[in-house]
Amino acid sequence: MTRSFRPSRRRRSPGPVDVDAVIREAQEQARVRARDYRARSLELHGWICGRCAREFDEKNLYLLTVHHKDGNHENNPSDGSNWENLCADCHEAEHTRGRLGDYLRGSPGESRRR
Ligand SMILES: [Zn+2]
């Protein structure tokens, strides 16, 4: 990944602000941040699922996702305290449980056994 193409910051014309450019830059920064926290979490917690302890390598690393413990994707403390590396299965289970918990309460047992 190269970052060779970077518009140089020239401040010569006091013309109108290029809103599009500002928005594009904000979006780009958000993308970088999003990519960033995953890489950071993988670095901190290792290439391993926090639930089932499944290990990953370069070939299947895309199956390892970052879960936000408090459910807030904007909350990304750099010490990793809000992240948990979960494989796709465990991640789905984590969210399904939280979401269905309320209205499934009292329904007959687990229907999704494996
Ligand atoms: Zn797992």
Ligand SMILES: [Zn+2]
């Ligand atoms: Zn999650």
